[in-house]
Amino acid sequence: MNSSSVPPSGVVPSSARRAWMAVLARTPRAELEAGLQRVLQDLPTPAYDWLRPPEIGLAMVRGRIGGSGDPFNLGEATVTRATLRLRAGNEPGATIGVACHLGRDRRRAELAALADALLQLPEHHDRLQRQLVEPFAAQQRTRRAQRQQDAAATRVEFFTMVRGD
Template structure:
């Protein structure tokens, strides 16, 4: 079992949903949000933290479990919003994508509400998860097609 698969099994559903939303292409997420708006009315929200872009230090470990070192920096956009009923949603995405972070925060807040969670799951998360699996399968097929098998020829006998 891969490390990613092991960590996914231990993740909370909210964390899995936030990860899926952050990995989804913005165009796909925007289309799903439009579909969600057609199915249920998206509530108004107020900003606790408007989308802001900054840098985050990426840390790694030598050999996966050795001494930590700074790998480099990455751009990150984050925001926090509150719905009229007090539900708070957070959104964080790599890169400079304020709209993407807003969509993530809105989905996060809606997932916490029983009346809208089923709509978000069916109209957004299930579709994005299926698209992600398709992208991974396509990439795996491309990699498999370029696979080179190396073998050793033995010359002579000793």
């Protein structure tokens, strides 16, 4: 079984879920909303109940001296989180979707939590993984590579010439 497939039992490996949640957390709302509408266009909108409606708060950002030394509190960052539970018919289901991302966008948290819950369902997983998560992950890899290339272009090599006495 590869990391992107869900076994028939519906139990998702934590590493696979962590990977798609990271992609969803970095995806802008407009792209996430358009992607979910495109993928779910022929399906009814899933019903869900809020376990934790989207809420905005602060999280402490920590740094390390020199990148690997003693930790210190760098400052606070605004985060939005949400937790929902899909309904199965009229009864609440056991599938829970969670989202947490930087920023103050409640709708984005709702969409990411819904996508997380649907990705855990075997009947939706492959389609969402192929048409939603993989394209977003590819875009994020491309952006990251471009940023690294831009940073590398500004790199300066320093050297010291020894003066003869």
